[in-house]
Amino acid sequence: MIMWHHKSKLTSCLVVTSLIAVIIGSTFLFLTSPTTPPPVPDKPLYLDASLPITERVSNLLSYMTLEEKIGQMTLVEKDSIKKLSDISDYHLGALLSGSGSKPEENTVTGWKQMIDTYQAEATQSRLGIPLLYGSDAIHGHAHVPEATIFPHLIGLGASGDSELVKKIASATAVEMMATGVNWNFAPNLDMPQDIRWGRVYETFSDDPTLVTKLGAAYVQGLQTAANNTDEQLQVLATPKHFVGLGGMSWDTSLNKNFKIDQGVTDANEALLNEVYLPPFAAAIDAGALNIMVGLNTWGDDRMVRQKHLLTDVLKKQLGFKGFIVSDWYGVHEGTHNTFWATTVAINSGVDMVMLPFDYETFTRQVKWANRLGLISDARIDDAVSRILYAKFSLGLFDQAGSTETLTTIPNQAHRALAREAVAQSLVLLKNENSILPLKTNVRKIRVAGSAANNIGKQSGAWTIEWQGVDGNWLPNSTSILAGIKEIANKNTQIEFEEQALFSTDSDQADVGIAIVGESPYAEGWGDNAKPSLSDEDLTTIKNLKQTSRSVVVILVTGRPLIITDEIKDWDAVVVAWLPGSEGAGVADVLFGTKPFTGSLPLPWPSNINQLPITINGESSNDSNVLFSRYFKLLY
Numbered sequence: 001m002i003m004w005h006h007k008s009k010l011t012s013c014l015v016v017t018s019l020i021a022v023i024i025g026s027t028f029l030f031l032t033s034p035t036t037p038p039p040v041p042d043k044p045l046y047l048d049a050s051l052p053i054t055e056r057v058s059n060l061l062s063y064m065t066l067e068e069k070i071g072q073m074t075l076v077e078k079d080s081i082k083k084l085s086d087i088s089d090y091h092l093g094a095l096l097s098g099s100g101s102k103p104e105e106n107t108v109t110g111w112k113q114m115i116d117t118y119q120a121e122a123t124q125s126r127l128g129i130p131l132l133y134g135s136d137a138i139h140g141h142a143h144v145p146e147a148t149i150f151p152h153l154i155g156l157g158a159s160g161d162s163e164l165v166k167k168i169a170s171a172t173a174v175e176m177m178a179t180g181v182n183w184n185f186a187p188n189l190d191m192p193q194d195i196r197w198g199r200v201y202e203t204f205s206d207d208p209t210l211v212t213k214l215g216a217a218y219v220q221g222l223q224t225a226a227n228n229t230d231e232q233l234q235v236l237a238t239p240k241h242f243v244g245l246g247g248m249s250w251d252t253s254l255n256k257n258f259k260i261d262q263g264v265t266d267a268n269e270a271l272l273n274e275v276y277l278p279p280f281a282a283a284i285d286a287g288a289l290n291i292m293v294g295l296n297t298w299g300d301d302r303m304v305r306q307k308h309l310l311t312d313v314l315k316k317q318l319g320f321k322g323f324i325v326s327d328w329y330g331v332h333e334g335t336h337n338t339f340w341a342t343t344v345a346i347n348s349g350v351d352m353v354m355l356p357f358d359y360e361t362f363t364r365q366v367k368w369a370n371r372l373g374l375i376s377d378a379r380i381d382d383a384v385s386r387i388l389y390a391k392f393s394l395g396l397f398d399q400a401g402s403t404e405t406l407t408t409i410p411n412q413a414h415r416a417l418a419r420e421a422v423a424q425s426l427v428l429l430k431n432e433n434s435i436l437p438l439k440t441n442v443r444k445i446r447v448a449g450s451a452a453n454n455i456g457k458q459s460g461a462w463t464i465e466w467q468g469v470d471g472n473w474l475p476n477s478t479s480i481l482a483g484i485k486e487i488a489n490k491n492t493q494i495e496f497e498e499q500a501l502f503s504t505d506s507d508q509a510d511v512g513i514a515i516v517g518e519s520p521y522a523e524g525w526g527d528n529a530k531p532s533l534s535d536e537d538l539t540t541i542k543n544l545k546q547t548s549r550s551v552v553v554i555l556v557t558g559r560p561l562i563i564t565d566e567i568k569d570w571d572a573v574v575v576a577w578l579p580g581s582e583g584a585g586v587a588d589v590l591f592g593t594k595p596f597t598g599s600l601p602l603p604w605p606s607n608i609n610q611l612p613i614t615i616n617g618e619s620s621n622d623s624n625v626l627f628s629r630y631f632k633l634l635y
């Protein structure tokens with residue numbers, strides 16, 4: 001009896017175990033088995049450039065396997081690619097150079113050869129779908145030495161000139177295409193209400209009216225070449241970051257290293273609609289086919305999981321027909337279950353995920369989620385159709401890898417444009433006794449300051465490296481000091497000493513020019529509880545005052561600085577923002593070759609307690625700012 005009992009128990013265990021094995025095995029097979037690729041004719045319709053893009057998209061989609069579709073939704077940082085063949089094996093749709101990620105040889109040729117290699121790998125696959133290749137050319141293609149480095153957007157905001165912005169975006173696109181980069185993660189449409197944030201200089205202004213105007217101009221300039229006859233786009237624009245990053249509150253960052261970047265947006269939906277959405281609506285009207293979701297949190301969750309805003313508002317209410325891309329690691333950062341994070345973000349409306357690392361896991365998990373019915377075929381087809389629509393609009397299928405751009409880098413016409421932009425970006429805040437513009441017969445000028453002879457400092461971050469560079473080594477660039485020497489009258493004596501340690505027994509200079517300001521920073525690394533001049537800069541200005549009859553202070557800065565106590569000792573003050581490679585543009589205005597025309601693109605607080613300052617210029621404490629938005633001293 002006992003033997004029989006044991007035997008029957010053993011048998012039933014074996015039966016149950018094998019049943020479990022069969023279930024696991026068949027589930028595994030169900031989840032992972034590859035889909036059979038539909039046959040493709042020799043000349044499929046999607047390669048016919050004469051057809052409407054929507055027809056080309058649906059034709060191509062009809063040939064795609066699930067794996068090929070998921071690959072299009074995958075954006076990988078190029079240094080995360082384990083082997084070149086992974087591009088075709090995983091059917092990747094897009095690569096990026098994160099800021100600072102460069103080819104071995106950081107030259108125009110080096111970039112072109114690197115991207116052409118990637119494109120060749122992608123287009124030799126079954127369906128030959130070309131890659132999008134993205135970079136942050138947010139103030140020119142500034143990761144490439146010899147490219148033109150334009151003023152950061154805050155300076156263009158100070159110019160207020162949409163035609164200038166359009167020309168700069170177009171010139172940026174032309175230099176990008178010379179290197180094979182066809183996607184620019186710009187323009188930044190954030191509207192900062194708190195200048196303690198490390199991304200103020202990446203934005204035009206805190207005023208939605210101005211940001212709406214300049215953002216649309218940037219999208220048009222980047223995507224549509226000046227002499228463009230057909231509707232083919234040249235470089236894909238990415239209005240970012242959707243939505244409301246400018247309204248993040250201090251001390252709410254989810255990143256323990258930061259204070260406000262990646263923080264919580266304190267704005268209800270009515271305020272989002274009134275202030276933060278209009279620039280995106282205008283960018284869509286201007287032809288934007290891609291929008292990047294921010295790393296901020298709104299309400300109870302991160303923006304990448306806000307289905308109402310991404311799908312109901314952006315795609316349905318604003319009629320956005322392009323594709324939504326998530327920002328760096330934003331879908332998975334801080335989550336414990338990457339499968340569920342992926343599923344929720346894609347179902348919320350994210351069409352392409354800037355991973356940017358683990359493409360094996362991501363593609364596998366999306367496939368499982370689809371097989372389990374958690375991400376529908378319709379959602380995947382919608383995402384891929386949006387991505388393909390952008391690729392066809394760029395003409396990638398009709399010229400992939402073969403774009404020989406007529407421009408060369410360095411480009412003298414673009415440098416002249418950048419120099420004009422620098423001049424238009426300067427804002428005159430103070431000018432006692434009309435010192436400025438400097439008289440042509442000025443006898444002696446003493447120049448000092450940490451930003452006087454430092455291209456890296458005057459360019460800011462997102463230049464060669466993510467956090468920028470220091471020093472004067474960038475080719476084809478002019479420091480502000482070099483510009484002063486170039487423009488000044490030949491009879492004017494010019495002395496330079498960085499800390500203004502001029503001998504006090506020599507005769508005083510007519511004018512001392514102190515060129516001071518912030519060292520480069522990017523994103524949360526620039527979050528600063530009290531943006532102000534360093535003690536070194538303040539000492540330099542004091543030294544200069546002792547050896548000059550009057551002192552002009554030039555602020556090289558990405559944002560307003562707290563200068564309330566010091567400005568009374570300065571005779572003249574000019575904000576130069578972050579001018580980029582053409583420092584001579586500053587001298588053009590200092591010496592009167594060009595006029596001061598710029599105005600403040602955002603309020604200049606007199607103290608930190610006034611922050612944040614709302615779009616209506618109200619401050620939670622006192623709104624007695626040092627200078628109001630759009631201030632410029634008439635002279």
Ligand code: GLC
Nearest residue numbers: 097098099136185240327328
């Ligand atoms: C960064 C930024 C975003 C940029 C992206 C790619 O985290 O938030 O503005 O475009 O990563 O570099």
